[in-house]
Amino acid sequence: MNLFRSEEHLRRWLEQNGDEPGATMTARKLGDLANAWWSDRLAPGWRPHTRDENQKILEGLGLTDSFWQLP
Amino acid sequence: MEERDLHVRNHVYRRFVELGRAPTFAELQGELVADVEGALLRLQDAHALVLEPDRLEIRMANPFSAVPTPYLVEADGRSWYGNCAWDAFGIPAALHVDGHISSTCPDCGEPIEIDIREKKPMPDEHVFHVVVPAEHWWDDIVFT
Numbered sequence: 001m002n003l004f005r006s007e008e009h010l011r012r013w014l015e016q017n018g019d020e021p022g023a024t025m026t027a028r029k030l031g032d033l034a035n036a037w038w039s040d041r042l043a044p045g046w047r048p049h050t051r052d053e054n055q056k057i058l059e060g061l062g063l064t065d066s067f068w069q070l071p
Numbered sequence: 072m073e074e075r076d077l078h079v080r081n082h083v084y085r086r087f088v089e090l091g092r093a094p095t096f097a098e099l100q101g102e103l104v105a106d107v108e109g110a111l112l113r114l115q116d117a118h119a120l121v122l123e124p125d126r127l128e129i130r131m132a133n134p135f136s137a138v139p140t141p142y143l144v145e146a147d148g149r150s151w152y153g154n155c156a157w158d159a160f161g162i163p164a165a166l167h168v169d170g171h172i173s174s175t176c177p178d179c180g181e182p183i184e185i186d187i188r189e190k191k192p193m194p195d196e197h198v199f200h201v202v203v204p205a206e207h208w209w210d211d212i213v214f215t
Contacts, residue, residue: 001156001157001158001199001200001201002141002200003142003156003174003176003197003198003199003200004176004177004178004198004199004200005176005178005181005197006197007198009176009177009178009179009198010178010198013177016178019202021200022202023200023201024198024199024200024201025198026196026198027194027195027196027197028192028195030199031187031190031191031195033157033160034134034161035164037161037164038134038158038160038161038162038165039167041084041133041134041164041165042084042085042165042166046080047072048072048117048119066204067205070205070206071205071207
């Protein structure tokens with residue numbers, strides 16, 4: 001899960017490594033995802049997220065295609 | 072997850088924040104009245120943390136990494152490593168503070184410096200890429 005300077009840099013890196021493209025998003029959206037996913041991690045009353053809770057977080061950010069389907 | 076394991080898990084996270092590194096197994100044994108070994112193994116099975124493959128030491132307490140990575144995060148006067156870009160963004164989110172992420176572009180090696188201010192990255196034009204589909208993240212979480 002890496003951060004690139006631009007789509008051009010990502011394309012070049014994928015070509016050089018012979019990797020298939022995965023999923024991409026902007027840093028702005030990653031910030032929203034990180035806040036939704038991690039903001040309770042240090043709360044005293046933390047409980048593990050269920051699979052469905054995590055899936056709802058992804059869906060809430062429009063990450064609904066098969067790539068983002070949790071097991 | 073049982074309360075006894077949650078207690079150990081919360082202690083690990085609290086110490087990780089305080090120390091700027093993972094607490095060692097020996098430290099945890101000294102600080103907790105608990106079956107630390109059993110708790111760590113159960114927490115790993117529950118994907119609540121990740122141990123080193125060959126010893127009872129913490130490798131990941133996501134979003135924090137116990138080993139240096141390309142994602143250094145400074146926040147609240149201290150610094151930690153994130154396991155990946157997502158986790159690096161997750162450290163200020165978990166701490167509920169502003170922060171700064173230092174990394175390099177995997178393609179060209181040029182520095183990437185991002186401030187997190189009021190939950191938003193500045194600048195925000197960088198591109199985040201995920202190789203492994205969500206279904207397989209925990210098949211090999213260190214690679215993911």
